[in-house]
Amino acid sequence: MVLKMDRLPGPGETLIGDEFIMAAGGKGANQAVAAARLGGKVTFIARVGQDIFGQQAIEGFTKEGISTDFIVQDKVSPSGVALIFVDQKGENSIGVASGANGQLSVQDVSAARVEFETANVLNPEDWKSTWFKVHRKWSEDIGSPSGVFQPFNIDAKINAAWVLVGLLYGNGDFTRTYEIATRCGDDADCNPASAGGILGAMKGYKNIPDFWKQGLAEVESIDFKYTTISLNDAYEMSYRHALQMIERNGGEVRENDIVIKFQEPAQVQLEIAFEGHFPIDKIWLERTLEDETSFKFEGVGFAVTGGAANKRGEEDYTFNVELYIDGDLIEIAKLPTKFQARRFYPFWRYQLPMGEHEVILKLLNPTDKADVHLEYAIVYGNEPFKVEY
Incomplete structure (x- = not known):
């Protein structure tokens, strides 16, 4: 239960609040919902009271696809609640009545023993064990041709996991968050940067340790490579975009303050890339396209x-290049030499019938001022390639 106020009340003081909100929450519940929305099979173990709050909690978990088989409805104690005062600056004061959940017993947890024995349980104290479990299941890249069958791995799903591991096990500490997100590996510069950006947005710029802001003043005016945009420009654009998004979603931008309209979180549609496509082969081309080539x-x-x-x-x-598959013209691909406008992967096609296919590339406008170089082709099948060992 959240009460928004101009400021937090002092001892013995009564203040009139602005807005009252009731919402499901709690650290454990939030983590369970997040894991379920990411596709995990989640079982929640807890005690709630035989009251409206307990019933709402069970219904909410069920709606999210979370198993409630081991949520006990206590016949004596009421459901746990939290009373939260939030001021205009986002500072809060919280009081918690654990209620029935404070009565959770060893017997309650032991009753769910089979869930622990069959689950991919993550150790809340050991990020390395979590890294190992994630790596065993998700380390095979099925997407970017640049990361298939070689150590360079930029697959989005596993790198997103390393960002989360850094945030979860960093426990709000910037240095620890950076260290863990970096040591998880893969895209080990972008991942800690993403984790730091999220943590900075959560805590605010003034709460970022000076150690992690040193040197900014010397580089803020320098343009990023291959762009005409500096860090100062990025600050200004981000701030402008934030104000535009606030107004677009019903908020107000006033002379001295900003009003953000409260919104209930909405679940976004799950995107599955390369569904039904699994890398099975790598064909080295290593040739310059001079007129026509095929594989x-x-x-x-x-x-x-x-x-x-x-x-x-x-x-x-x-360059203009015709792409034929099995004799049919699929497209005329435009391949600019300008770095900022380049086509990152020059040719591709998915969702073809499983079977043998021939690809023909015809260069329409050759020149002696530039080249089209072909490195290799990643081939996708409809079943995973498995190495037996």
């Missing part, structure tokens, strides 16, 4: 790495 594969799709590049000192150029 054959067996599968349901492919992606070719490489791209267009200028010869030293020459102006930007755009």
Whole structure:
């Protein structure tokens, strides 16, 4: 139960609040819902009272697909509640009445023994055990052709996991968060940066330790590589976009303050990339496309790495290349040599019938000022490639 107020009341003081909100929550419940929404099979173990709060909790968990088989409805104690005062600056004071959940017993937990024995349980004290479990299940890249069949791994799902591991086990400490997110590996520069950005947004700029802000003043005016945008520009754009989003969603931007409209969190649609596609082969092409080239594969799709590049000192150029699959013209691909406008993967096609296919590439406008280089093709099948060992 949340009461929004201009300021927090002092001892013995009574204040009139602005807005009252009742919402489900609690650290354990929030983590359970987050895990369920990420696709995990979640069982919640707790005690609630035989009251409206207990019933709402069970119904909420059920709606999220969380098993409530081991939630005990206590016949004596009421459900636990939290009373939260929040001021205009976001500071809060919280009082908790554990109620029935404070009566959770060893016997209650032991009753769920089979769930512990069959689950991928994460150790809340040991991030390395969590890393190991995540790595065993999710370390095979099925997406980006740049990360398949080689150590360079930029697969989004496992790197998102390392960001979360850093945040969860960093426990609000910037240095610890950075350390864990970095040591998890894979995209080990972006992941700690993402974790730090999220933690900074949660805690606020003034609460970021000076150690992690040192050196900013010297680089804030320098443009990022391949852009005309500096860190100062990024600050200004981010702030402007934030104000626009607040207004677009019913809030107000006033002269001296900002009003953000309260919104109930809405579950977004789960996106599944490369569904039914599994990398099964890597065909080395290693050739310059001078007029026409081809290769054959067996599968349901492919992606070719490489791209267009200028010869030293020459102006930007755009190649036009016809892509044929099994004799049919699929597209005329435009391949700019300009780095900022390049086509990251020059050719690809998915969701083909499983079987043998031939790819033909025809260069329509060759030039002696630039080249189109083809590195390799990743082939996708409809079943995972398994290494027996």
